[in-house]
Amino acid sequence: MKKFLAVFWMFALVCGLAFGKGQADMGVPIYTEEKPAVLFVAKDGNITDEPFKSMVTAFREKNPHAVIRHLGIDISDGGLSAMIAYVAAGIRPLYKDYAGRVGAFKVEEYALNLSPYVDFSDYYPDVLETVTVDGKVLAIPLGGQYCVMSVNTTILEAAGFDPARCQNWSVDDFLEMARLVRDNTDKTPLAFFCNNQSADYLYSHVLTWFGADMYNDDYTESNLLAGGAGLKAFEMFKLLYDEGFIPRESAVLGAGDYLAMFGRGEVAAWCGWVGWNENFRRQRVENEGVAWWDFDYVPYPKAEGVEKAPLFMQNHFALAPRSDYITDLKNDIRRPKDAELDRLYAELAVALRDAEESTYAQNSYSVRKSLALAGLPEGLDAEEVARHREIVAANGSWDWGLSQMTYSTIRKELFPRLQALFAGEETPEEALETYVENVTRILAEAKIPWIEQ
Amino acid sequence: MRRNLLLPWVLLAPSMLLFAVFSAGPIVLMVQQSFFRTNYILSLFVGLKNFAAIARDELFGKSIVNTLKFAAILIPFQTLVPLVIALVVVNARKWLQDYTRFAFYAPAFASGIIVATVWQWIFHPTEIGLANYLLGLAGAEPVIWFGRQMTAIGAICIIILTTYIGSYVLIYLATMMAISPELYDAARVDGATWMQVRFRVIVPMISPTIGLVMIMVTISAMQIWALVFLLTNGGPNYGTTTMMFNIYEEGFLYQRYGYASAKSFILFLTILALVLAQQRFRGLQQGFRL
Numbered sequence: 001m002k003k004f005l006a007v008f009w010m011f012a013l014v015c016g017l018a019f020g021k022g023q024a025d026m027g028v029p030i031y032t033e034e035k036p037a038v039l040f041v042a043k044d045g046n047i048t049d050e051p052f053k054s055m056v057t058a059f060r061e062k063n064p065h066a067v068i069r070h071l072g073i074d075i076s077d078g079g080l081s082a083m084i085a086y087v088a089a090g091i092r093p094l095y096k097d098y099a100g101r102v103g104a105f106k107v108e109e110y111a112l113n114l115s116p117y118v119d120f121s122d123y124y125p126d127v128l129e130t131v132t133v134d135g136k137v138l139a140i141p142l143g144g145q146y147c148v149m150s151v152n153t154t155i156l157e158a159a160g161f162d163p164a165r166c167q168n169w170s171v172d173d174f175l176e177m178a179r180l181v182r183d184n185t186d187k188t189p190l191a192f193f194c195n196n197q198s199a200d201y202l203y204s205h206v207l208t209w210f211g212a213d214m215y216n217d218d219y220t221e222s223n224l225l226a227g228g229a230g231l232k233a234f235e236m237f238k239l240l241y242d243e244g245f246i247p248r249e250s251a252v253l254g255a256g257d258y259l260a261m262f263g264r265g266e267v268a269a270w271c272g273w274v275g276w277n278e279n280f281r282r283q284r285v286e287n288e289g290v291a292w293w294d295f296d297y298v299p300y301p302k303a304e305g306v307e308k309a310p311l312f313m314q315n316h317f318a319l320a321p322r323s324d325y326i327t328d329l330k331n332d333i334r335r336p337k338d339a340e341l342d343r344l345y346a347e348l349a350v351a352l353r354d355a356e357e358s359t360y361a362q363n364s365y366s367v368r369k370s371l372a373l374a375g376l377p378e379g380l381d382a383e384e385v386a387r388h389r390e391i392v393a394a395n396g397s398w399d400w401g402l403s404q405m406t407y408s409t410i411r412k413e414l415f416p417r418l419q420a421l422f423a424g425e426e427t428p429e430e431a432l433e434t435y436v437e438n439v440t441r442i443l444a445e446a447k448i449p450w451i452e453q
Numbered sequence: 454m455r456r457n458l459l460l461p462w463v464l465l466a467p468s469m470l471l472f473a474v475f476s477a478g479p480i481v482l483m484v485q486q487s488f489f490r491t492n493y494i495l496s497l498f499v500g501l502k503n504f505a506a507i508a509r510d511e512l513f514g515k516s517i518v519n520t521l522k523f524a525a526i527l528i529p530f531q532t533l534v535p536l537v538i539a540l541v542v543v544n545a546r547k548w549l550q551d552y553t554r555f556a557f558y559a560p561a562f563a564s565g566i567i568v569a570t571v572w573q574w575i576f577h578p579t580e581i582g583l584a585n586y587l588l589g590l591a592g593a594e595p596v597i598w599f600g601r602q603m604t605a606i607g608a609i610c611i612i613i614l615t616t617y618i619g620s621y622v623l624i625y626l627a628t629m630m631a632i633s634p635e636l637y638d639a640a641r642v643d644g645a646t647w648m649q650v651r652f653r654v655i656v657p658m659i660s661p662t663i664g665l666v667m668i669m670v671t672i673s674a675m676q677i678w679a680l681v682f683l684l685t686n687g688g689p690n691y692g693t694t695t696m697m698f699n700i701y702e703e704g705f706l707y708q709r710y711g712y713a714s715a716k717s718f719i720l721f722l723t724i725l726a727l728v729l730a731q732q733r734f735r736g737l738q739q740g741f742r743l
């Protein structure tokens with residue numbers, strides 16, 4: 001037996017070392033000089049909608065020699081894995097997605113500097129800044145949306161809390177509302193579910209109530225320990241749980257659970273994207289003939305001394321790969337620059353921008369000065385969007401690091417801390433310290449995800 | 454003569470081919486990849502750096518401890534509970550033996566996802582869940598089963614025990630049925646009681662099978678993944694993150710295939726060491742008896 005094992009391991013080691021893949025194994029390019037192919041990757045819906053089709057048609061008329069392949073991918077977190085797999089395979093896709101995923105590719109080694117191809121003067125400077133690295137614009141911002149708090153006014157009235165007070169409320173006001181809802185109704189004061197990172201918009205906003213900064217200026221470390229705001233937020237997480245202001249099952253429930261609760265009108269306050277409330281109410285009417293609850297959009301509560309509670313936001317952008325991105329680690333050999341392919345990718349990204357009006361209209365803020373809020377799609381309430389914009393204008397957006405390449409990894413760090421906090425395994429101080437330590441470590445180890453260096 | 458020599462190899466060839474492709478091959482590949490950083494397209498030889506990184510990986514350390522917690526619960530229970538069941542029904546009427554086989558093995562027919570879905574309902578954190586409903590009848594507060602490490606590990610162990618115990622009952626029963634009836638008769642003639650027949654005759658006779666079951670249980674306990682993936686996602690606070698789950702995350706979530714292979718290699722060696730230790734322990738035991 002021992003002899004067999006020894007022979008087996010020697011054989012395995014020799015095989016491994018002899019047949020290990022080295023630099024010679026590189027991805028096969030999917031284009032030729034004669035007929036460049038452009039791969040466009042986006043979530044499913046964007047592939048089949050009219051603006052995309054018209055964009056592709058216009059692009060094809062201008063570039064009859066180019067071949068477009070398009071691919072719809074799942075919008076869940078698996079999307080990042082799929083994107084990395086394409087890059088690993090030597091395929092260069094043009095991405096259109098939200099920043100949390102595409103941000104991982106917003107690096108000079110991969111993304112094409114779009115400045116020579118696009119006139120960015122029409123873009124709002126602060127929006128452009130999120131996609132600029134060392135003076136190079138590495139992506140085209142396409143619009144985005146904010147996560148505004150909404151309150152179920154029917155529940156608030158039943159609990160004895162005047163909904164009008166929410167329009168400019170303090171953290172103390174919020175806690176008073178929560179106590180009244182808990183004591184006077186059978187509803188839940190605040191929606192809060194953290195069994196994974198997917199619903200981080202449901203709880204991360206608490207950090208902004210106290211004016212906490214997520215990062216330092218150059219994104220090298222988390223700033224949450226500075227000034228005590230982060231600790232106050234973590235103490236609030238604990239208080240919300242201990243007082244029963246959030247579901248006691250918060251640590252183990254996820255999307256399937258909270259969506260059902262919203263639909264049934266069982267939570268007094270929650271944070272979500274524009275249009276969701278109306279959809280829930282509409283479904284209620286379709287299913288049961290009546291939506292018994294009403295709602296209003298409100299800003300986040302503010303702690304004493306905090307003037308603005310900036311909003312959790314999400315933006316989308318298009319990112320084009322450069323033709324000479326690193327394909328080999330060992331000798332740092334780069335592919336020869338292919339100006340024609342770069343031009344095609346840049347042009348497609350620009351065409352995408354021009355076709356983005358529908359995406360823009362579904363969201364609550366503009367990235368370009370020349371775009372106006374007109375022609376909202378059917379089902380979207382103009383008043384609702386206007387109310388969102390009002391709250392956004394008064395509070396601004398919170399820098400959650402969405403456009404940073406490490407965001408997808410960082411967002412997986414908060415929910416375990418909350419689980420530990422709720423289980424009594426960590427104090428707010430310990431949970432915060434661990435969180436900050438982990439975030440700072442991830443920032444320090446930031447690297448191109450598909451090439452381990 | 455020559456034909457006779459070739460025939461065994463010809464007959465063995467299909468299964469050897471399958472073993473080479475689906476078992477030995479992946480093991481060799483795993484060992485090879487553990488010395489590389491790779492995404493399967495580009496690879497870089499890094500020597501022992503992956504192993505050095507594992508030594509600093511706190512989460513992997515936690516996953517080893519969690520896996521050992523699972524193993525500490527599952528190995529004795531999954532070995533002994535089916536043994537007791539088999540001992541109870543071994544000389545019972547045939548219909549009772551058949552019923553026992555079916556009843557304990559039936560859950561294993563269901564796929565992991567169906568099992569997980571059913572138990573998700575049973576362990577639902579509110580009174581909707583059967584477990585909390587029963588607790589409520591007894592006047593107890595509902596328990597958030599997957600909200601704390603202790604209850605989450607306990608719940609997953611209960612699921613594994615109830616679902617996969619049937620296979621071991623079958624193995625034990627099959628071995629017990631192979632014992633010559635004359636031995637039972639002889640024991641009874643000598644005045645052995647029901648208990649004495651079981652613990653003085655049957656258990657010693659099937660001790661190699663008990664050892665085999667122990668090895669099978671050890672291997673499966675070290676490889677818990679599906680239920681963790683489906684029920685707890687490794688939480689709360691990584692409290693149910695097992696070595697397999699951690700390896701899955703490294704490989705398929707973060708695309709660190711070389712690093713995941715190195716961890717798999719360590720898991721492989723851990724299982725091998727445990728199995729060899731068990732065998733040695735059993736060898737010592739037998740030697741002591743002799």
